[in-house]
Amino acid sequence: MSATAPFLNTAPLLIVTDVGARLVRRGLLEPADAAAGGWLRARALVFRRGPVVCEAAPAPARALTLPPVHPTFPAPMTLALHNTLTRRVEPFQPLPLPHARVTMYTCGPTVWNYAHIGNFRTFLFEDLLRRFLEYSGYQVFHIMNLTDVDDRTIKAAAAAGQRLDEYTAPFIRAFYEDRDYLRIRPAHAYPRATQSIPAMVRLVERLLERGVAYRGDDGSIYFAIAKFPGYGRLSRLDTRELKIGARVASDEYAKDDPRDFALWKKAEPIDEQVGAAWDAPFGRGRPGWHLECSAMSLEAIRPAQTLDIHAGGVDLIFPHHEDEIAQSEAATGRPFARFWVHGEFLNVRGTKMSKRFGNFLTARDLREQGVDAAALRLLFWQTHYRQPLDFSDEALDAATEGVRRLSEFRDRLSGDGRRGTGDGRLAELAARFEADVRTALDDDLNAPRACAALFEFVRAGNRELDRGTGSGAAREALDRVMGVLDVLPTRRTADAELERWIEARIAARDKARKAKDFKEADRLRAELRARGVEIEDTPAGTKWRLT
Ligand SMILES: [Zn+2]
Numbered sequence: 001m002s003a004t005a006p007f008l009n010t011a012p013l014l015i016v017t018d019v020g021a022r023l024v025r026r027g028l029l030e031p032a033d034a035a036a037g038g039w040l041r042a043r044a045l046v047f048r049r050g051p052v053v054c055e056a057a058p059a060p061a062r063a064l065t066l067p068p069v070h071p072t073f074p075a076p077m078t079l080a081l082h083n084t085l086t087r088r089v090e091p092f093q094p095l096p097l098p099h100a101r102v103t104m105y106t107c108g109p110t111v112w113n114y115a116h117i118g119n120f121r122t123f124l125f126e127d128l129l130r131r132f133l134e135y136s137g138y139q140v141f142h143i144m145n146l147t148d149v150d151d152r153t154i155k156a157a158a159a160a161g162q163r164l165d166e167y168t169a170p171f172i173r174a175f176y177e178d179r180d181y182l183r184i185r186p187a188h189a190y191p192r193a194t195q196s197i198p199a200m201v202r203l204v205e206r207l208l209e210r211g212v213a214y215r216g217d218d219g220s221i222y223f224a225i226a227k228f229p230g231y232g233r234l235s236r237l238d239t240r241e242l243k244i245g246a247r248v249a250s251d252e253y254a255k256d257d258p259r260d261f262a263l264w265k266k267a268e269p270i271d272e273q274v275g276a277a278w279d280a281p282f283g284r285g286r287p288g289w290h291l292e293c294s295a296m297s298l299e300a301i302r303p304a305q306t307l308d309i310h311a312g313g314v315d316l317i318f319p320h321h322e323d324e325i326a327q328s329e330a331a332t333g334r335p336f337a338r339f340w341v342h343g344e345f346l347n348v349r350g351t352k353m354s355k356r357f358g359n360f361l362t363a364r365d366l367r368e369q370g371v372d373a374a375a376l377r378l379l380f381w382q383t384h385y386r387q388p389l390d391f392s393d394e395a396l397d398a399a400t401e402g403v404r405r406l407s408e409f410r411d412r413l414s415g416d417g418r419r420g421t422g423d424g425r426l427a428e429l430a431a432r433f434e435a436d437v438r439t440a441l442d443d444d445l446n447a448p449r450a451c452a453a454l455f456e457f458v459r460a461g462n463r464e465l466d467r468g469t470g471s472g473a474a475r476e477a478l479d480r481v482m483g484v485l486d487v488l489p490t491r492r493t494a495d496a497e498l499e500r501w502i503e504a505r506i507a508a509r510d511k512a513r514k515a516k517d518f519k520e521a522d523r524l525r526a527e528l529r530a531r532g533v534e535i536e537d538t539p540a541g542t543k544w545r546l547t
Contacts (some may be wrong), residue, residue, distance in 0.1 A: 004119040018147075018412035078442045079136065080131075081309075082386060084317060084340040085234055089444050092339060094138065094308050103304065104130060105297040105337070107312040107320070108190070111171040112156045114362040117348040117376075117391065120182055122313040124377065125385040126341040127184040129311065131484045132441050135401070140300040144187040146172060149276050150289040156490045157274040165194065165273045179365035181485050182373045186487050191296040193287065194276075200287045200295040201280045203331055204263050208282065212330045222247050222280055225258065228326045231538045232258070234340060235318035246371070251289040253319040262288040263327065290323035294336075298328060310337035314344055343385045348392075359389075375400040378487040381447035402455065403489045404547070407457045410488060411545065412465050413475040425465040430477035433457035439479050450485065492546040493533065502533055508544050509535075 025255055055343040079092045094102045105237035106126045111113045115123075133140050147153070148168045157167035167183070172192075179186065193200075204221055205212035212227040225231045225242060232239045237258055265283045276286050287295075297307060304329075313323065322341065327338035348361070366376060379399035383389040417433045434454055440449035461474060494502065505524050512520040527534055 007183070011436070030407050073247070075213055078438075079500060080442060080444055081339055081341055082444050083338075084342050087236075088341075090105050092116055094305070099338075101141045101299050103143070104133075104135055104301070104309040104311065105143045105145075105293075106187070106310075107293060107316055107448075108144040108146050109171075110150055110152055110166045111149075111175060112153040113171060113172055114364060115178060117361050117363055119186075119313075119348040120178065120363050121380055121389060123179070123184055124182060124380050126311050128381070128385070128441075128445060128447060128484070129309070129341065130185060131486070132445065135480070135484045141189075142187040143183075143191065143297060145293055145296045146175070146190055146192045147289060147292060148172070148192050149286060150193075150292075154274055154276050154286075157276075158270050162274070164276045167274070174364065177355045177366075181367050182363060182376065186257070189300050191477060193292040193296070193472070195293070195390050197278045197287070197297060199299040200264075200291055200544045201278075203295045203298070203327065204280070204282060204445065205290065207263065207327065212326075212329060213263055213283065216247055218249070218263075219247060220262050220285065221264040222260040223323070223326060223330075223379070224260055225264050225326065228330050230329065231326050232322065234325055235322045235521045236320070237318070255320055255354050258319070258322075261290060261319060261323055263291045264288065266362065272488060282376045286513065290320055291327060293320070294327040294331075295322045297324075298332070305332040305334040305336075307337040308341045309341060311341040316384045318340060318398060324504050341401060342406075344388045346389050371396065372400065372489050374487045374489045376403050377485070378433040378451065381451050381487070384448055385445055397531045406487065407547075408490045409462060410475070410478060413470075413478065415543075424471055426461060426469050426471035427473040429460050429464065430471060430474035434477045434481060437484075441484070447485070450481075454481065454485070454487075489547075494546060499530075501531075502528065502544055505533075506535065506544065510542065 042545060071530050080089050081092045082089045094247060102317065104126075106123070130140055130142055138414050142376070143343045153164060153168055160167055176186075199348060206215060207223065208221065212222050213221055213341075216222050224245075226244050231237070231242075235255060239258075242258060246259040247262070248257075249262045249265060253259065253261075264280065264282065264285050265271075267286065271277040277284055278286060279420060297310070298305060301307060317340075323338050367373075375396060376399070378396055379391075380389065382395075382399070433456070436453035436456075437450045440446040444448070457478070506529050509521050509524040512518070512524065525535060531545050532547050535542050
């Protein structure tokens with residue numbers, strides 16, 4: 001604190017980001033905290049569009065309302081996220097010492113089938129969140145579980161006449177392949193439910209000891225929701241109508257019919273048949289889906305008991321996340337997750353995309369159709385993660401064209417940028433572009449606005465390049481932002497044979513141009529283009545690239 005005082009004395013005007021300003025306007029932050037980190041004693045005087053001008057004031061007597069910024073985090077966090085718990089956009093701060101990282105748990109796929117692109121929309125928004133936290137200087141510990149035992153996997157394995165692990169193995173492999181195709185950064189841990197049974201057994205024992213779980217007359221163990229007063233907080237359930245003692249054994253049920261849910265299901269013949277039954281002090285059986293996530297996340301972050309962020313699709317709010325909170329908090333007595341972040345659905349022709357409705361498209365369908373992951377990522381970023389997204393061929397075509405334009409611009413920056421001095425108009429545009437992207441993503445991951453800033457940079461940057469200015473800084477800024485959005489097209493690479501063919505065509509075209517046979521030169525260019533080769537004539541000769 002004392003380190004900032006001399007600065008305040010000599011600099012009466014402070015500039016605060018406009019994210020801070022918005023938070024102040026929404027009443028989420030005290031003006032003095034809007035500049036958390038360096039300028040804690042600033043007092044906001046004037047609000048206007050864009051940056052807020054604050055005036056330094058004598059140190060206020062009141063205590064700070066925000067927890068201290070962790071010393072290993074390089075910059076004060078300006079990210080604000082919508083928290084489903086409070087239904088508000090709140091400033092994000094990781095837990096203070098001794099937790100030197102952001103812990104993020106995201107509910108992973110149920111590996112009973114290929115994940116559809118609706119599932120991947122959720123995983124992609126989580127990828128954006130993770131990458132932006134890392135871009136902002138945080139170390140993130142990302143955990144994603146694999147649900148390899150639940151009602152659906154057991155039913156599907158039995159129908160296929162296979163053991164559970166045999167049945168799920170190819171879908172687990174496919175999920176990793178699809179993840180890599182979509183350029184989703186791998187999580188740091190992928191706990192599998194079937195490999196985490198001891199942690200689940202311990203959690204059930206603890207809930208039984210605490211009197212919030214009981215054995216039903218069907219031999220399964222249930223969670224008594226009436227014994228957990230916070231039940232319904234996340235999903236805003238009206239708990240006045242709760243039916244005390246009414247039970248549900250299935251993993252999925254409706255919000256208007258909340259009941260005591262199964263933590264541990266007594267082994268049935270079908271479970272034994274597929275190898276999905278384990279011994280436990282409270283009887284042989286298998287875990288309920290909700291229990292799995294509570295046990296795996298708490299196990300992964302031990303000795304901590306609270307996650308910084310728990311994310312998933314909106315369809316998981318009830319019952320899955322509500323039940324996760326009940327199990328975890330009843331066992332630990334601590335808040336389970338500080339931020340609950342939920343992504344909206346993907347629609348195809350206005351219907352929620354789901355295998356149940358039969359309109360599903362898997363990531364591998366798209367890959368087999370030759371869709372570039374960059375186009376899909378851009379398409380997803382162009383709608384805010386809390387808005388439903390309509391998937392259509394037209395939208396995908398437009399995104400494909402967008403990534404092509406971006407790729408051309410990057411190539412121009414690579415070619416011309418090196419000649420620039422780095423301090424011209426293009427460098428200014430680049431600095432503004434990166435600041436705009438950061439401001440947009442700081443504001444509850446507003447990726448559509450970040451994309452608008454990106455294409456504004458492409459337009460204005462191309463104009464500057466036409467004028468012959470250049471800047472290495474522009475290319476660097478673009479590459480840093482691509483570390484977050486990652487929407488440059490996948491590069492095709494030429495094999496030796498294609499390379500020889502291209503060089504021969506270019507040599508023939510040069511010869512035709514020298515002989516002033518421009519018709520033949522144009523024909524050769526068209527021939528190259530038909531095989532996806534773009535050429536550009538430069539003072540150093542003709543350059544080519546694959547599109
Ligand atoms: Zn989960």
